[in-house]
Amino acid sequence: MTLKIGVIGTGAIGQDHIRRLTNTLTGAEVVAVNDINLDETKAFVAREKLGAKVYDNGQELIRASDVDALVVTSWGPSHAEFVLGSIAAGKPVFCEKPLATTAKDARSIVDAEIRHGRKLVQVGFMRxxxxxxxxxxxxxxxxxxxxxxxxxxxxxxxxxxxxxxxxxxxxxxxxxxxxxxxxxxxxxxxxxxxxxxxxxxxxxxxxxxxxxxxxxxxxxxxxxxxxxxxxxxxxxxxxxxxxxxxxxxxxxxxxxxxxxxxxxxxxxxxxxKQRFIASYDVELQEWINSTRDGEVHGPTSWDGxxxxxxxxxxxxxxxxxxxxxxxxxxxxxxxxxx
Amino acid sequence: MTLKIGVIGTGAIGQDHIRRLTNTLTGAEVVAVNDINLDETKAFVAREKLGAKVYDNGQELIRASDVDALVVTSWGPSHAEFVLGSIAAGKPVFCEKPLATTAKDARSIVDAEIRHGRKLVQVGFMRxxxxxxxxxxxxxxxxxxxxxxxxxxxxxxxxxxxxxxxxxxxxxxxxxxxxxxxxxxxxxxxxxxxxxxxxxxxxxxxxxxxxxxxxxxxxxxxxxxxxxxxxxxxxxxxxxxxxxxxxxxxxxxxxxxxxxxxxxxxxxxxxxKQRFIASYDVELQEWINSTRDGEVHGPTSWDGxxxxxxxxxxxxxxxxxxxxxxxxxxxxxxxxxx
Amino acid sequence: MTLKIGVIGTGAIGQDHIRRLTNTLTGAEVVAVNDINLDETKAFVAREKLGAKVYDNGQELIRASDVDALVVTSWGPSHAEFVLGSIAAGKPVFCEKPLATTAKDARSIVDAEIRHGRKLVQVGFMRxxxxxxxxxxxxxxxxxxxxxxxxxxxxxxxxxxxxxxxxxxxxxxxxxxxxxxxxxxxxxxxxxxxxxxxxxxxxxxxxxxxxxxxxxxxxxxxxxxxxxxxxxxxxxxxxxxxxxxxxxxxxxxxxxxxxxxxxxxxxxxxxxKQRFIASYDVELQEWINSTRDGEVHGPTSWDGxxxxxxxxxxxxxxxxxxxxxxxxxxxxxxxxxx
Amino acid sequence: MTLKIGVIGTGAIGQDHIRRLTNTLTGAEVVAVNDINLDETKAFVAREKLGAKVYDNGQELIRASDVDALVVTSWGPSHAEFVLGSIAAGKPVFCEKPLATTAKDARSIVDAEIRHGRKLVQVGFMRxxxxxxxxxxxxxxxxxxxxxxxxxxxxxxxxxxxxxxxxxxxxxxxxxxxxxxxxxxxxxxxxxxxxxxxxxxxxxxxxxxxxxxxxxxxxxxxxxxxxxxxxxxxxxxxxxxxxxxxxxxxxxxxxxxxxxxxxxxxxxxxxxKQRFIASYDVELQEWINSTRDGEVHGPTSWDGxxxxxxxxxxxxxxxxxxxxxxxxxxxxxxxxxx
Incomplete structure (x- = not known):
């Protein structure tokens, strides 16, 4: 069973993660992408010959029925809203660091996740x-x-x-x-x-x-x-x-x-970028594997x-x-x- | 396009390679296996929940229409015959070292490959x-x-x-x-x-x-x-x-x-086994990638x-x-x- | 011109320094020794075949006319009195660390030396x-x-x-x-x-x-x-x-x-004792050399x-x-x- | 008892050894020097304020009654004659490498030393x-x-x-x-x-x-x-x-x-010259010590x-x-x- 992933944010790290998920790792497929800069995203999808659909709205992408799990690599200040959206949709989400730009926002994610009743969030502390x-x-x-x-x-x-x-x-x-x-x-x-x-x-x-x-x-x-x-x-x-x-x-x-x-x-x-480059592969492969098992083994929103x-x-x-x-x-x- | 692989020889190194191809690497799938010890092979396939068909004859496996490429990990003295069989079938083959147990047999592989007109053989020198x-x-x-x-x-x-x-x-x-x-x-x-x-x-x-x-x-x-x-x-x-x-x-x-x-x-x-363990992953992933491109980039039969x-x-x-x-x-x- | 040295304190470090001055270094000779334990000192002098005179009073040794310079390796609490005695006699003195067991006593040495008008004291910080x-x-x-x-x-x-x-x-x-x-x-x-x-x-x-x-x-x-x-x-x-x-x-x-x-x-x-063993030789040889030149190049009483x-x-x-x-x-x- | 040394050859290595024997090591004194270049030798002796007598003939220096032992640091081809001269005079000799420039000459030193009946020669292999x-x-x-x-x-x-x-x-x-x-x-x-x-x-x-x-x-x-x-x-x-x-x-x-x-x-x-610089000190100090004991502990003429x-x-x-x-x-x- 391949994990179908939606990626929000296709800047440098987002593009790296999409390439990883597509060409290097096993068990996942990027089916949806979104970014504030729609044209560049479309160009990227075309250039990399991805089969992913481009969304002009992140929350819509989160709710798309063929998206099993999210990767949030957008601008830091937008992390919290997309993570909260993923929790609301009951979908696992991998969020690059920081989880949120304030402790208060990070805490609201913790609270939402606890209310949801099952861990869904992993934070991108790759070390x-x-x-x-x-x-x-x-x-x-x-x-x-x-x-x-x-x-x-x-x-x-x-x-x-x-x-x-x-x-x-x-x-x-x-x-x-x-x-x-x-x-x-x-x-x-x-x-x-x-x-x-x-x-x-x-x-x-x-x-x-x-x-x-x-x-x-x-x-x-x-x-x-x-x-x-x-x-x-x-x-x-x-x-x-x-x-x-x-x-x-x-x-x-x-x-x-x-x-x-x-x-x-x-x-x-x-x-x-070279120092921990191998860690990103391990991090995302383990996230794919644990997500397919319905678990979160990596850094939690509490850690964030x-x-x-x-x-x-x-x-x-x-x-x-x-x-x-x-x-x-x-x-x-x-x-x-x- | 997933590369469909037949593996001949399911001893220790064969099992390792099958697990690699199935769980770690991307772009390949083991669809057929054969070994001189048929019962153990069947038990292994069941234990690992592989979707591969078990053949009781290596040459028959080589010729199977759904097999795109071969991995030969059988007993050394049998390598030459399976590599020659793969060349005869016009299929790419990754053969664990040694390519053959005598220089004369290795030479016959070289000659067969040249006659075939296109490189098909890669030898498993993982260093x-x-x-x-x-x-x-x-x-x-x-x-x-x-x-x-x-x-x-x-x-x-x-x-x-x-x-x-x-x-x-x-x-x-x-x-x-x-x-x-x-x-x-x-x-x-x-x-x-x-x-x-x-x-x-x-x-x-x-x-x-x-x-x-x-x-x-x-x-x-x-x-x-x-x-x-x-x-x-x-x-x-x-x-x-x-x-x-x-x-x-x-x-x-x-x-x-x-x-x-x-x-x-x-x-x-x-x-x-620990010293070059990461090399096996790289070796086979690069073999999958180049094979899908119709090329041989690794050690050739001439090298063997x-x-x-x-x-x-x-x-x-x-x-x-x-x-x-x-x-x-x-x-x-x-x-x-x- | 050989520097004639009186050593006060013939415990472990004192004996080491005497052996150094006698057998390893050049330009100095131990001519007088004193220790609170007179019998052991006499036995040591005999055992090592030293030509040094044994004094039963440290201050008397300091004032002896054939003693050019002092090495103080006695019990820590006695350091100050022997260093002050050396200053009073206007003779150069090498004092093992600590210079004194209280800052107040160390300060009194500084003051005495300044009053004397010429640096005489070196402290045994060998690093x-x-x-x-x-x-x-x-x-x-x-x-x-x-x-x-x-x-x-x-x-x-x-x-x-x-x-x-x-x-x-x-x-x-x-x-x-x-x-x-x-x-x-x-x-x-x-x-x-x-x-x-x-x-x-x-x-x-x-x-x-x-x-x-x-x-x-x-x-x-x-x-x-x-x-x-x-x-x-x-x-x-x-x-x-x-x-x-x-x-x-x-x-x-x-x-x-x-x-x-x-x-x-x-x-x-x-x-x-092994870590800085070579430093002791360098320290004392440089002290001998600078003392013969009428100078103090090492750690001063201000440093102490x-x-x-x-x-x-x-x-x-x-x-x-x-x-x-x-x-x-x-x-x-x-x-x-x- | 100070070992009185005559040095033959006051080129670079000879001057280094003279300085070592005079300023750094203990138990020896350079009392005689000779070199083919008499004027430079005299200038060196004056410059270093040495108390050594300058000889215009090496063999005469060897025979001088106040010379206890020899250090040969002359031009390689002259080593053999000065070492043989030292043996003839029954005096210990430290000869820089090579002992001789031919195996035949080295052998003649071995033979002369055996005939003399007591080891006198040490070769300057400092490693x-x-x-x-x-x-x-x-x-x-x-x-x-x-x-x-x-x-x-x-x-x-x-x-x-x-x-x-x-x-x-x-x-x-x-x-x-x-x-x-x-x-x-x-x-x-x-x-x-x-x-x-x-x-x-x-x-x-x-x-x-x-x-x-x-x-x-x-x-x-x-x-x-x-x-x-x-x-x-x-x-x-x-x-x-x-x-x-x-x-x-x-x-x-x-x-x-x-x-x-x-x-x-x-x-x-x-x-x-920096790599083994400390070895030269150890080598010559040990040679002084063993020579004073009438022994040769270092590399022998057989080793040369x-x-x-x-x-x-x-x-x-x-x-x-x-x-x-x-x-x-x-x-x-x-x-x-x-």
């Missing part, structure tokens, strides 16, 4: 599907390094575009660590602190860079994350878990070891909501220089982790 | 599809280290079963290097030398172990390969290309960096024949202790590399 | 003489990674003895980072924060472990240091400097790369005082959970760095 | 004093990787001067591996083979480059060494020992790990003779393309290893 993070989680679960006590991370971009402003280091970049570390540690956050110091002169437009964030978890694990988005040298994601009996590091991406020009070296990626609340606390912590509590209800039984 | 070897070839093609001058390799297994005897280090293990290095260097071999010295006491049944093989290519590149199949510590494939301006090493498989027990370490695989002639020369070089010429016709235009 | 830290400082000075913005460190011991209690992680272990990072960055600290979280169950006697310390420098550089003294796996000192254009890590100590037991590994030291004030601030920060200012006068011109 | 090679030998002796079966090495220079011609890759560069591997394995060589293939276009003056040498030892260990003296990228010495239960690699020289310019890298040395015979066999093997036996008497009891 959970990265082979390296999975190795790290497997090692923790196997007790390879004992109980986790601290986690040291870095999230580094070579540079950022002019549109990257204000607190996006926290709300846009760091949000990936927020989700993946909760999953990795199977834990929740209780406080946040943000430290700024000497800024790189490579940052433009008054951006503070780097940030240093400290999170405390319910179990007492201390997490620190350097977020440095003008580091010049590469796109570099580091994660080191300090355990009671040893320490484990996220693997470096595989690359050739070169001896050249007085240097023993391996390449560091510079394009963030938790990420939103945590990011908001970090923004406040940055502003106030204080250690800010992360206030959130206990995880509803509906979203209990297995 | 060409490994991400690491592909990085290495891309670096060579990009001139990253200049022209290749020497290649140092190692092929190490932790241990081998009792059935691993005589010259299998050359004919069964080393044959992978024979193929992948010809492809990597885009070159052919002209001489072979085999050196034995101090044997490990871990080898059983009088096996000589390790071997050290030297190959010389048409361009003058010198290749040396340690083949050590009782190395105890892991399954470890090393390849270092020495170029005019630098040196490149095949990447280590990705793994966690651990600090534990007074050691900074990363795991080495011990199971050979060349590997067979080279392995024979190594066996003779081991016996005689001499530098043995590798005598083979020039590559027919039919098989010219692009 | 400044480690080849790795020197590479790191050279890279910073060469601009290899641009201006430093953040520093991430770890100080890990496999375990600690029963005598290691209370805040010794800060006053005894971390004090090495306090000194070496000031030297590395050529900067001073302005605030300290200490974070405790989940403690390892391997810590005994109610010890909090690990600690996480944040320091802020005058230039705004943010330093974080994990101090984890029951990490089980080894004695491991990490230091990573994040610069404007790149990142540099303190080298790992040299060791064999092994492929063994399904692991690609190199040894991590477990004995802290600054370390003491910083450690006190960390202890208070740990107790109060607050960000604690490090209040200290500006560096006197007398101690200005070159 | 035996390198910390990395010593780690490797210690691991072998400890059984860390079981019995050695194969050794894979590389000896790479970035480039060579115009004066580097003919077979110097074998007689001048490879000779270091010849000595250090005999010492490492505690074994002797029985055959040699030399392979040339595709030459780098960076080699000038018709030089063949790289070479690939295969040695077989008495125990059957197989050694292969790539000698590549125009590798462009650095001075790089590699040594990997393949044992029955594991594999050990010579450590890389310590260096900073950098993340910069899309690369995770560490520096490779380009100047051969063996190196010469092996290098000659390699030159012949290169010329003939054959596997050449290394014919040499059994080690005389006089030179038996402990």
């Amino acid at each position: 959970r599907y990265d082979a390296g993070y999975r190795m790290l989680k497997a090692a923790l679960q196997a007790g390879t390094i004992g109980e986790a006590l601290m986690v040291h991370c870095a999230h580094r971009n070579p540079s950022v575009p002019d549109t990257y402003t204000g607190d996006m280091a926290l709300t846009d970049s760091f949000v990936h660590e927020i989700d993946v570390l909760r999953w990795l540690l199977d834990d929740d956050y209780v406080t946040a602190q943000v430290v700024n110091g000497r800024d790189t002169r490579r940052a433009e437009g008054g951006l503070r860079d780097p940030h240093f964030v400290l999170l405390e978890t319910r179990k007492g694990i201390r997490i620190d994350v350097e977020i440095y988005v003008n580091c010049q040298y590469g796109y570099d994601i580091q994660c080191q878990v300090v355990g009671e009996t040893g320490i484990a590091n996220l693997p470096e991406p595989m690359s050739l070891l070169l001896r050249k020009d007085a240097s023993l070296s391996q390449a560091i990626l510079t394009d963030w 909501y938790f990420a939103s609340v945590t990011a908001d606390a970090c923004v406040e912590a940055k502003r106030t220089r204080a250690i800010v509590p992360i206030s959130i209800d206990d995880t509803p039984a509906f979203y209990a982790r297995r | 060409r599809y490994d991400a690491g070897y592909r990085m290495l070839k891309a670096a060579l093609q990009a001139g990253t280290i200049g022209e290749a001058l020497m290649v140092h390799c190692a092929h190490r297994n932790p241990s081998v079963p009792d059935t691993y005897t005589g010259d299998m280090a050359l004919t069964d293990s080393f044959v992978h290097e024979i193929d992948v290095l010809r492809w990597l260097l885009d070159d052919d071999y002209v001489t072979a030398q085999v050196v034995n010295g101090r044997d490990t006491r871990r080898a059983e049944g009088g096996l000589r172990d390790p071997h050290f093989v030297l190959l010389e290519t048409r361009k003058g590149i010198r290749i040396d390969v340690e083949i050590y199949v009782n190395c105890q510590y892991g399954y470890d494939i090393q390849c270092q290309v020495v170029g005019e301006t630098g040196i490149a090493n095949l990447p280590e498989p990705m793994s966690l960096l651990l600090r534990k027990d007074a050691s900074l370490s990363q795991a080495i695989l011990t199971d050979w 024949y060349f590997a067979s002639v080279t392995a024979d020369a190594c066996v003779e070089a081991k016996r005689t202790r001499a530098i043995v010429p590798i005598s083979i016709d020039d590559t027919p235009a039919f098989y010219a590399r692009r | 400044r003489y480690d080849a790795g830290y020197r590479m790191l400082k050279a890279a910073l000075q060469a601009g290899t990674i641009g201006e430093a913005l953040m520093v991430h460190c770890a100080h890990r011991n496999p375990s600690v003895p029963d005598t290691y209690t209370g805040d010794m992680a800060l006053t005894d272990s971390f004090v090495h980072e306090i000194d070496v990072l000031r030297w590395l960055l050529d900067d001073d600290y302005v605030t300290a924060q200490v974070v405790n979280g989940r403690d390892t169950r391997r810590a005994e006697g109610g010890l909090r472990d690990p600690h996480f310390v944040l320091l802020e420098t005058r230039k705004g550089i943010r330093i974080d240091v994990e101090i984890y003294v029951n990490c089980q796996y080894g004695y491991d000192i990490q230091c990573q400097v994040v610069g404007e254009t790149g990142i540099a890590n303190l080298p790992e100590p040299m060791s064999l790369l092994l492929r063994k037991d399904a692991s690609l590994s190199q040894a991590i030291l477990t004995d802290w 005082y600054f370390a003491s004030v910083t450690a006190d601030a960390c202890v208070e920060a740990k107790r109060t959970r607050a960000i604690v200012p490090i209040s200290i006068d500006d560096t006197p011109a007398f101690y200005a760095r070159r | 035996r004093y390198d910390a990395g090679y010593r780690m490797l030998k210690a691991a072998l002796q400890a059984g860390t990787i079981g019995e050695a079966l194969m050794v894979h090495c590389a000896h790479r220079n970035p480039s060579v001067p115009d004066t580097y011609t003919g077979d110097m890759a074998l007689t001048d560069s490879f000779v270091h591996e010849i000595d250090v591997l005999r010492w490492l394995l505690d074994d002797d060589y029985v055959t040699a083979q030399v392979v040339n293939g595709r030459d780098t276009r960076r080699a000038e003056g018709g030089l063949r480059d790289p070479h690939f040498v295969l040695l077989e030892t008495r125990k059957g260990i197989r050694i292969d060494v790539e000698i590549y003296v125009n590798c462009q990228y650095g001075y790089d010495i590699q040594c990997q020992v393949v044992g029955e239960t594991g594999i050990a690699n010579l450590p890389e020289p310590m260096s900073l790990l950098l993340r910069k310019d899309a690369s995770l890298s560490q520096a490779i040395l380009t100047d051969w 003779y063996f190196a010469s015979v092996t290098a000659d066999a390699c030159v012949e093997a290169k010329r003939t393309r054959a596997i050449v036996p290394i014919s040499i008497d059994d080690t005389p009891a006089f030179y038996a290893r402990r």
Whole structure:
């Protein structure tokens, strides 16, 4: 049984996902697409020789009888309405991050889903599907390094575009660590602190860079994350878990070891899109498989909501220089982790 | 258009390939299977809920009208007859290595294919599809280290079963290097030398172990390969290309960096099946794609024949202790590399 | 001209230094020794066939006319009196860390030395003489990674003895980072924060472990240091400097790369005495050389005082959970760095 | 008791050794120097403020009553006569490599020393004093990787001067591996083979480059060494020992790990003088110490003779393309290893 999918939003990531679903993954077929830019969408469908119908209205697409499940890859501020529409239609929906642009909107999705009575929403936090993070989680679960006590991370971009402003280091970049570390540690956050110091002169437009964030978890694990988005040298994601009996590091991406020009070296990626590219395939294939089984195994709307609340606390912590509590209800039984 | 595949041979590797074609890859469907052991095949088909028809005769399966292409994963000595049958039927065939158990039989396949007039055969040398070897070839093609001058390799297994005897280090293990290095260097071999010295006491049944093989290519590149199949510590494939301006090493498989027990370490695989497991998926997906386009992009029957002639020369070089010429016709235009 | 040295304190480190001065280094001779335990000292002198005179009074040894310079390796609480005695006698003195057990006592040494009018005191912070830290400082000075913005460190011991209690992680272990990072960055600290979280169950006697310390420098550089003294796996000192254009890590100590037991590994030291053993030779040889030139090039008594004030601030920060200012006068011109 | 040393030859290496003996090492004093270029020697002595007497005749210096031991660092072809002179005078002598420029001359030194009845000669093969090679030998002796079966090495220079011609890759560069591997394995060589293939276009003056040498030892260990003296990228010495239960690699020289310019890298040395610079100190200090004890612990004249015979066999093997036996008497009891 092939899963028939409607995709809302055919920008860069939407097009990538459509190609994935069509040419690489198995068990799914894109039957409907919609975008605010109708002409470009039609051109794309023609160019890729897709058999998909083009809708000029997202909610109509959601309700189409031949659409089994939705992929929402539209502009961030429109995510909430399409996810809510999918829940209203009782259809499974994969929503790219963010689930919503405010914690309040994310919460309304959580509430609607609980009212509906069955989980339908998966959020596109793809790092959970990265082979390296999975190795790290497997090692923790196997007790390879004992109980986790601290986690040291870095999230580094070579540079950022002019549109990257204000607190996006926290709300846009760091949000990936927020989700993946909760999953990795199977834990929740209780406080946040943000430290700024000497800024790189490579940052433009008054951006503070780097940030240093400290999170405390319910179990007492201390997490620190350097977020440095003008580091010049590469796109570099580091994660080191300090355990009671040893320490484990996220693997470096595989690359050739070169001896050249007085240097023993391996390449560091510079394009963030390459770093987790394989994760997108795994993420969507597992979503197709679990959706066909009527289940949601990936990041839930509760996870999306938790990420939103945590990011908001970090923004406040940055502003106030204080250690800010992360206030959130206990995880509803509906979203209990297995 | 889905490629309809008949699989001959449902042992371990055959079952793996059937599962791949059915659950992981896209664009193909297994519609027919055959094996010398009919009952087990029927049980497998039922267990996996496959829609494939079970044939009690391989040649009959080849000729079945709904079979577009063949996958031959039967017992090695039967490969030649099924590949020849596929050529006779004018159908594309993917044959697990070896293409044939003698150079003479491999040559007869080459001859039959040339007579047929169109390439139909791909041999299952999966290392060409490994991400690491592909990085290495891309670096060579990009001139990253200049022209290749020497290649140092190692092929190490932790241990081998009792059935691993005589010259299998050359004919069964080393044959992978024979193929992948010809492809990597885009070159052919002209001489072979085999050196034995101090044997490990871990080898059983009088096996000589390790071997050290030297190959010389048409361009003058010198290749040396340690083949050590009782190395105890892991399954470890090393390849270092020495170029005019630098040196490149095949990447280590990705793994966690651990600090534990007074050691900074990363795991080495011990199971050979894990080392190239991702390559099988890539290999078969690319075979499906090119077959649907009516082409053969992977290792040809000429490559299979060349590997067979080279392995024979190594066996003779081991016996005689001499530098043995590798005598083979020039590559027919039919098989010219692009 | 051989430098004639008197050594006060012939415990473990004192004996090591005497052997160094006698058998390994050049330009010095131990002519006088003193220890609270006179019999053991005499036995040591006899056993090592030293030509040194044994004194039963440290201050008398300091004033002996054939003693050019002092090495103080006695019990910590006695350091201040012997250093002050050396200053009173106008003789150069190398004092093992700590310079004094209270900031007040360290300050009194600073004041006495300034009154004396010429620098005489060097403190035994040996990490400044480690080849790795020197590479790191050279890279910073060469601009290899641009201006430093953040520093991430770890100080890990496999375990600690029963005598290691209370805040010794800060006053005894971390004090090495306090000194070496000031030297590395050529900067001073302005605030300290200490974070405790989940403690390892391997810590005994109610010890909090690990600690996480944040320091802020005058230039705004943010330093974080994990101090984890029951990490089980080894004695491991990490230091990573994040610069404007790149990142540099303190080298790992040299060791064999092994492929063994399904692991690609190199040894991590477990004995802290081995980690900086070569630094002690460099430190004392450079001290001999500069002392013969009438100069002090190593860590001064101001550095010892600054370390003491910083450690006190960390202890208070740990107790109060607050960000604690490090209040200290500006560096006197007398101690200005070159 | 200070060892009083006469140095013959005050070129670059001679001056380095004189500075070492005077400023860095302990227990020795240079009291006499000689060189074919008398004026430059006098200038050097004055410049370095040495208390040494300048001799215009090497043999006279050897016989001077205040000279306890000799260091021969003159032009290679003169080594034999000064070493023979030292033996005739019954004085210990440290001779830089080569011991002699022909195997015949080296043999005459061996014979003279045996006639004298006590070992006096040490040859300057400094790699035996390198910390990395010593780690490797210690691991072998400890059984860390079981019995050695194969050794894979590389000896790479970035480039060579115009004066580097003919077979110097074998007689001048490879000779270091010849000595250090005999010492490492505690074994002797029985055959040699030399392979040339595709030459780098960076080699000038018709030089063949790289070479690939295969040695077989008495125990059957197989050694292969790539000698590549125009590798462009650095001075790089590699040594990997393949044992029955594991594999050990010579450590890389310590260096900073950098993340910069899309690369995770560490520096490779380009100047051969830096690679083993610490070994020279260890070598001469141990020579001083053992000489004061009346013993020779380092490479003997037999080792120098063996190196010469092996290098000659390699030159012949290169010329003939054959596997050449290394014919040499059994080690005389006089030179038996402990």
